[in-house]
Amino acid sequence: MGEMKFGIIGLGGMANHHLNLLSKLHDVKVTALCDVNEKALHTVANKYEVPSERRFTDYESLIKDSEVDAIISIVPNKVHAKIIKLCIQYGKPLMTEKPFTVNFEEAVELKELFEKKPIPCMVGFSYRYIPAFRFVKQMLEEGQLGAIRHISVSYLQQWGAPLFEIPFNWRFSKEMSGSGALGDLGSHMIDSARYFIGEFKSVAGMMTTFVKERRVDGGGTQAVDVDDFTSFQATFENGAMGTFVTSRNAIGSGNQLEVTIFGDKGTVKVGCETPDEIEICVISKENLESGFVKIPVPEQYYLNQLQDFIDYVKGTSLKYVPIFEDGYKNQKIMECVIKSATTGMRIDVGNGSWGQSL
Structure with missing residues (x-):
């Protein structure tokens, strides 16, 4: 895999942190963005030169887009399970924020889907x-x-x-x-x-x-x-x-x-x-x-979390990755x-x- 193309769902405060981490890496590009707030969506998209056809208010459209190799999801907890489920469905690697789901019942359902069709899935335990x-x-x-x-x-x-x-x-x-x-x-x-x-x-x-x-x-x-x-x-x-x-x-x-x-x-x-x-x-x-x-x-103990995610997706890093x-x-x-x-x-x-x- 050459340049990795990222789609980011959710452009609240934590998005700035992840965009900053991405800016320090080579061979990555933000190609798609999604947020229900269209003003925030266009402000961030203009800054990162994301084309108008890849500015989404519907996260499923971003997830299934062929110009997106991997997803970073930074949304309210209620939406976590829905996005994980869609990433499993479309086979897209995902970095999802914590907590994993809003309750254990959702986690059990996701586990059943994941075991049938696993994907690289990092959970945002950033510490x-x-x-x-x-x-x-x-x-x-x-x-x-x-x-x-x-x-x-x-x-x-x-x-x-x-x-x-x-x-x-x-x-x-x-x-x-x-x-x-x-x-x-x-x-x-x-x-x-x-x-x-x-x-x-x-x-x-x-x-x-x-x-x-x-x-x-x-x-x-x-x-x-x-x-x-x-x-x-x-x-x-x-x-x-x-x-x-x-x-x-x-x-x-x-x-x-x-x-x-x-x-x-x-x-x-x-x-x-x-x-x-x-x-x-x-x-x-x-x-x-x-x-x-x-x-x-x-x-030697300094490591960019999203670099570890990229290495995980490429199959070159597993040790201590929060999966x-x-x-x-x-x-x-x-x-x-x-x-x-x-x-x-x-x-x-x-x-x-x-x-x-x-």
């Missing part, structure tokens, strides 16, 4: 491409921390707090998003834990909504029917334990995903807001008083957290054949 995260992953593989006993993960943002007066939007709707902080932020927490530690065994969760209604532009309010705070504990197949908390009401937190991993020989701290360094404490019998030190991330199976398992774990929070019981995840239906 696997934070250099510091990749550096820590290598340390864990080398056993530098010894046996891993516990992982603590938090993903905190402040924008949902009452003082910011954020109006109602699709992220506050269960129909459109499936869940709130859990799907938006917690999906990244779950993927980070699977990336670093391995498969979940069971979860015990609690969820709540602090801000129960939001103002609607034009007047009035609308009820919020998704969580804005979720916490859960977890056990892993390898015997490790995990604690997780996510909130949209954490004053002082911008985009704060932080992971601490505790092993028999040491502890490491990593966060998305400090992508170029880690904090690590390693002890030995000869030095039990060692403290944390900051270590810069070596250059269809990762999206499916992530959705299963989130569903177990919701079920636990609803019933007050600890829920076994189950990982046989990607996990059985709930």
Whole structure:
């Protein structure tokens, strides 16, 4: 394959991030765009010189277009499953945003279709491409921390707090998003834990909504029917334990995903807001008083996510790529957290054949 021709569905804020990643790569071209907002569609299309006949408001037309080799989908959660299904139907490689679907039932249906007609499908767990995260992953593989006993993960943002007066939007709707902080932020927490530690065994969760209604532009309010705070504990197949908390009401937190991993020989701290360094404490019998030190991330751990997607499509990269199976398992774990929070019981995840239906 020579130049890879990309079609992008959804031109909201995250589209700028992916277009920026593409701009740093060779032998790629944006040949088609899709958005329901025609003003945004033409503004972006003019910038990237996309011809008028490949400016779509209907995503199926873009997906089946012969001038599109691969799809990047950046749309509200409700549309994820529909686009994945069409990409499977037309045999188009896809990079889809997280969460994988709005619920586990959709994920099960997609799995059945995918097993009959698999395609390259990357799920947008972008924090696997934070250099510091990749550096820590290598340390864990080398056993530098010894046996891993516990992982603590938090993903905190402040924008949902009452003082910011954020109006109602699709992220506050269960129909459109499936869940709130859990799907938006917690999906990244779950993927980070699977990336670093391995498969979940069971979860015990609690969820709540602090801000129960939001103002609607034009007047009035609308009820919020998704969580804005979720916490859960977890056990892993390898015997490790995990604690997780996510909130949209954490004053002082911008985009704060932080992971601490505790092993028999040491502890490491990593966060998305400090992508170029880690904090690590390693002890030995000869030095039990060692403290944390900051270590810069070596250059070899920097990798453009969309370059990895391209290599994946070409069949030259598989290691650590967040693929269809990762999206499916992530959705299963989130569903177990919701079920636990609803019933007050600890829920076994189950990982046989990607996990059985709930």
